[in-house]
Amino acid sequence: MQQTRSIEMGTGLFVLLGMAALFFLTTQTTGSNSLSGSDTFEVTARFDNVGSLKNRAPVRMSGVTIGRVTSVRFDPDTLVAEVKLEIESQYDRIPEDSDAGILTSGLLGSQYIGLQAGGSDLSLQEGSEIEFTQSAIVIENLISKYLFKQDSGSDEK
Amino acid sequence: MLRELYFSFVDFLRTFGALQLFFLRLLANSPAILVRRFGLVVQQVYNAGALSLVIIMICGFFVGGVLGLQGYANLAKFNAEDSVGTFAAFSLLKELGPVITALLFSGRAGTALASEIGLMKATEQLSAMEMMAVDPLRRILVPRFLGGVISMPLLTAIFSVIGLFGAHLVAVDLLGVDPGAFWQQMRSSLEIGDVWEGIIKSMVFGVVASLLAVWEGYNAIPTAEGVGRATTRTVVITAIAVLILDFMITAIAI
Numbered sequence: 001m002q003q004t005r006s007i008e009m010g011t012g013l014f015v016l017l018g019m020a021a022l023f024f025l026t027t028q029t030t031g032s033n034s035l036s037g038s039d040t041f042e043v044t045a046r047f048d049n050v051g052s053l054k055n056r057a058p059v060r061m062s063g064v065t066i067g068r069v070t071s072v073r074f075d076p077d078t079l080v081a082e083v084k085l086e087i088e089s090q091y092d093r094i095p096e097d098s099d100a101g102i103l104t105s106g107l108l109g110s111q112y113i114g115l116q117a118g119g120s121d122l123s124l125q126e127g128s129e130i131e132f133t134q135s136a137i138v139i140e141n142l143i144s145k146y147l148f149k150q151d152s153g154s155d156e157k
Numbered sequence: 158m159l160r161e162l163y164f165s166f167v168d169f170l171r172t173f174g175a176l177q178l179f180f181l182r183l184l185a186n187s188p189a190i191l192v193r194r195f196g197l198v199v200q201q202v203y204n205a206g207a208l209s210l211v212i213i214m215i216c217g218f219f220v221g222g223v224l225g226l227q228g229y230a231n232l233a234k235f236n237a238e239d240s241v242g243t244f245a246a247f248s249l250l251k252e253l254g255p256v257i258t259a260l261l262f263s264g265r266a267g268t269a270l271a272s273e274i275g276l277m278k279a280t281e282q283l284s285a286m287e288m289m290a291v292d293p294l295r296r297i298l299v300p301r302f303l304g305g306v307i308s309m310p311l312l313t314a315i316f317s318v319i320g321l322f323g324a325h326l327v328a329v330d331l332l333g334v335d336p337g338a339f340w341q342q343m344r345s346s347l348e349i350g351d352v353w354e355g356i357i358k359s360m361v362f363g364v365v366a367s368l369l370a371v372w373e374g375y376n377a378i379p380t381a382e383g384v385g386r387a388t389t390r391t392v393v394i395t396a397i398a399v400l401i402l403d404f405m406i407t408a409i410a411i
Contacts, residue, residue: 007203014207018311021318022356029246029321030347056348110346 040067040086041126045100045113050081051136053102053111059085061115066091069113085113087124096122101134111136179375180368182294183302190299197296201304205266205367209312212265213258217316220257221323224248228324229332238332242339243346245324250347250355254317256403259362262309263395267370270301271391274374275384298375302367309363310356317355354410361406362399369395 059067067087097118228244377387
């Protein structure tokens, strides 16, 4: 009897420990599920070039994550990329004329969308579109621009 | 030569097919045992899981520690030692956790299962049960199989968490990586899907390792030598199966 009880206790302790470990892994090691619980609203933004922006990339304002990218697709009608963002409902007073840019965190980090507040009295809401956008910086374009500038510069001299 | 190859191939197919049927019989009997004889399953979770805790925790700690050391040494070359947490978490959660736990599990618990069942067979305890109209598959094999299946994901999770703390201890406390960067970089690059990949792997490995241990024990030649050989085969076949499956699951997930 004594032995059965200690076995049951050991098993219970083991299962509890395992559950705690699973819980830790699913909640503490990932940061992306912090949004899934709260209410969100969806806005769209069109970019000439999205670079390597991925689904679930963060949307940041002043460096704080306020939302996620939910879809990146090419719109065949307007011939530019259409990005859908979901933003937490608590941030419902972002000016409508805010500016969205695709930025990179760190030199080798992943890309995210940075919002820069505008001055309008109207706010972004479900279904609205961000008009002012700034494309991702593509290194090849930068290099070619730089080379081109140097060329033209030497011509003028 | 060709004839022998043909016969060994047919032999392999027969064994493989028999293993599948055996697996289906275990599965078919599992729900009834879980409901009616839960005590038997608890006993086996204790044997397979709780008694493996010590080896899992020690190994997890040192695997994590070595990831911290290696990660730091190599990432410091690119001034990226802040990513040590990401490196350790990816390695532990997706690959090393499930695979090493499965290998340790088959060495610690699988061999115990195989030799126990093999010895029961050699001393004709299984036949005696059949004489008393007790089905040894339900009374002996299914609880042991279920014990292993339940234990593996839990052991893997414990291994990974202890490993993370081992990596944290080495990288942050010994080598001076910033603790905020350690956790923050990990959280921003790991996604819930990565965690699930590891959990699904550990479930699959749990089924495979327990199935093979029970199968080898049940089919052991009932002699001292036969039981020894069954124990060895358990470890060897489980290791091969786990590594092949690991590759396949990773290929599917990516």
